[in-house]
Amino acid sequence: MVVRCNSFGINGIDGYKVEIEASMQGGLPGFDMVGLPDVAVRESRDRVKSALKNCGFKLPSSHIILNLAPADIKKEGPIYDLPICVALLKLTGQIVTDISDCAFIGELSLGGETRSINGVLPMVIKARECGIKKIFVPAENVSEASVVDGIEVYPVREIVQLKNILNGQESMEPATPKAHNAEHSEGFIPDFSQVKGQFEAKRALEIAAAGGHNILLIGPPGSGKSMLAKRLPSILPDMTFDEMIETTKIHSIAGTLHSDGLVETRPFRSPHHTVTAVGLGGGGTGTIKPGEVSLAHNGVLFLDELPEFSRNVLEVLRQPIEDSQITISRSGQNCTYPCSIMVVAAMNPCPCGYYGDGTNRCTCSDVKIKRYLNRISGPLLDRFDIHVEVPPVKFDELRSSEITESSAEIKKRVDGARKIQRERFKGSSTLCNAKINAEQFEKACIIDKAAEKTLKVAFESLGLTARAYDRVLKVARTIADLEQSEVIRSEHVLEAVQYRSLDRKYWSAT
Known part of the structure; x- marks a missing residue:
């Protein structure tokens, strides 16, 4: 069985689509990752496993292979923690809803909370161009992400909340952009x-x-x-x-x-x-x-x-x-x-x-x-x-x-x-x-x-x-x-x- 989860990366000033593929193989429990991951991406398996365990989720009992496609582009940074976590939850049946029109980006702590990441805006813009309907980002990045029209942006604080939202056990409205006042400023203004x-x-x-x-x-x-x-x-x-x-x-x-x-x-x-x-x-x-x-x-x-x-x-x-x-x-x-x-x-x-x-x-x-x-x-x-x-x-x-x-x-x-x-x-x-x-x-x-x-x-x-x-x-x-x-x-x-x-x-x- 293979499950797929959408995510995005950064190349220059623009984003590009990354598809997380997870497959459960026979044999002893293990966790292999392919698709040119750098050190920070490889370390995500330990962060994700700790986050799942500390939040009370069931860990896979078989050998897991994760592929980050396209495989010929180097993947960098901790931004794939959240989509890898979602892929594993989907693979083990703990997320039952269809996530084909959703995308996920974000770093996880060992306790399952999200942390802010860099480059959210270009990735959300690319997600909209790729036809993604919903994107889930760390709560600290939601102000930046919500300025993009034509896509629903959801703030994620921790993975239990995300799992409940995806399974329909908890409702959440998409974020709306904050009202901006270009005239407002603080402190001394050089004139x-x-x-x-x-x-x-x-x-x-x-x-x-x-x-x-x-x-x-x-x-x-x-x-x-x-x-x-x-x-x-x-x-x-x-x-x-x-x-x-x-x-x-x-x-x-x-x-x-x-x-x-x-x-x-x-x-x-x-x-x-x-x-x-x-x-x-x-x-x-x-x-x-x-x-x-x-x-x-x-x-x-x-x-x-x-x-x-x-x-x-x-x-x-x-x-x-x-x-x-x-x-x-x-x-x-x-x-x-x-x-x-x-x-x-x-x-x-x-x-x-x-x-x-x-x-x-x-x-x-x-x-x-x-x-x-x-x-x-x-x-x-x-x-x-x-x-x-x-x-x-x-x-x-x-x-x-x-x-x-x-x-x-x-x-x-x-x-x-x-x-x-x-x-x-x-x-x-x-x-x-x-x-x-x-x-x-x-x-x-x-x-x-x-x-x-x-x-x-x-x-x-x-x-x-x-x-x-x-x-x-x-x-x-x-x-x-x-x-x-x-x-x-x-x-x-x-x-x-x-x-x-x-x-x-x-x-x-x-």
Whole structure:
């Protein structure tokens, strides 16, 4: 006799179906498991046997063979405890109902209680796609799982409860998603109204938010670079439901999901400069996990003290910034994670931090300054659309009682520019100006004659690369969108070019 129980696993960002097959053979009592289980899956037989015994269930008295199909994909983690337990209960006649339209995922304790697991959301989405009607998950994961429409989600606290529900001895209503309030938040909220001075930097951040552009902030210590970067999420457009789902899937797989259900606010990830290439890009020796670049998907990746990062770590960013995805290959594994991000970086202009600020406090030699700045490769520097200087704030600005614009006011303009971009790129995968592809470029970035002449002069005098030329035009397109202009004019190009001139001041000067 063979019984089958549906479950699911994780491959990259998506789930895949796993069928647990249990067969009772003659001979002495035993428990064999096949289907490429890892150590954690193999250990599930001991957890399941202990859970069954401690909950008063009858243990199989014959030799049991368990197969986890498909047999050519490695199964990892403790997520198969619950379906293996259900398969054994079905095999021994302790569950009598039909479970062909049900699926089960979850870890068990030795006492039969369920424990939370990672990656529930992508598995529930895959279950719905496979036609599963009901899915049983650990109670701690029910908020995350219940956001998926079209499938009934049931929370399981322990296996006695599950057996009674399946046999009709106990009734339970499927979970309903919690009501979410995107306006609700607790604690201190960083807002641009709290920033004194730095009008040029705030303007640059507004443009970056409006077009999804990468931005580099350069200035001495204490000028407010980190403070400004941390306020950027407050002016970014609200997440769409699809973005929430995709972002939540990544955080669920990584085990960093702390919210009740969906991730509703754009991620802001700020890894320390000691992060490794694996920590930034993703990977690992066992299961491939998403790195910081993917955990920031649909949000902001903030790299403070940029030159202090290891150069080989920074080079990991070059391809993901361009492609909005990162592919990680390990022995027998290949995973692709999305990483559509805004990269915001902050740095001092020299080791002591005071080169070029006019105070004569810089104590660094030209050689030290050059060595410091050259920690950032030209190709990586070229991938920042906007380079802006953040000078020290003057005393009069700090003491000023003038009320500055709030994040809500700036966000209105950003939302208006993004609305124009959504209409412009309707029907395509492009969501903002920073992601304009080669096919859309000529049609989207229409410039008048004066702007073309200005751009030519800038291209030749600044020695811009082809990539820099594209990025200048994309930034100019965003500036025009903020002004509700269909055509890119000369003043838009001039402002966009200004955000590339710092290369000449710092890197060329050394």
